[in-house]
Amino acid sequence: AQSVAQPEDQVNVAEGNPLTVKCTYSVSGNPYLFWYVQYPNRGLQFLLKYITGDNLVKGSYGFEAEFNKSQTSFHLKKPSALVSDSALYFCAVSAINNAGNMLTFGGGTRLMVKP
């Protein structure tokens, strides 16, 4: 079975500071890894994904994530946070042999960026 852990329910950061939202995963075989963002009363918006290739993945809105196979992690990062980045962030994993059919989501991390 595959699983995702987002150990922090909430991350607080001051505007302009770097942010990190943590994600670790467990899956049989090689993973597809995703980050999604959810604004209040909205669906999910795709941020970025890792399939193969460079461990550092760049995505929308200046976000990036680093795939670390040995630590089974895929932490989301941004060099300089904006107040508008405040939202709920979900990490998701799928085994490659599922071809993205079975996405398992983490519990979500609320990011609060204060001016």
Next chain:
Amino acid sequence: GAVVSQHPSWVICKSGTSVKIECRSLDFQATTMFWYRQFPKQSLMLMATSNEGSKATYEQGVEKDKFLINHASLTLSTLTVTSAHPEDSSFYICSARPSPGSGANVLTFGAGSRLTVL
């Protein structure tokens, strides 16, 4: 980019009535669509996988007779909550997986539908 539309975005209904939620892929074909349910401050829970032209596959614990899913075309899947009760109140989100060759290559989510059952 790929867009998935959900309708309605908000719905309030009386207990015992049925509610239909539509999920449409606007600019790509989706052989497979997924339905999720999200409780307040919780993650998404996959309810079922909807495949065009065939019966949906439900996750364990999801009542298929209560949550009817129809995927009649490559761009439309519907979720009908039958005989809704207050405990069915939730945020329902669909996502669509592009068919091979459709041009899109990422799972795209709808904006969600908030159901409130009185």
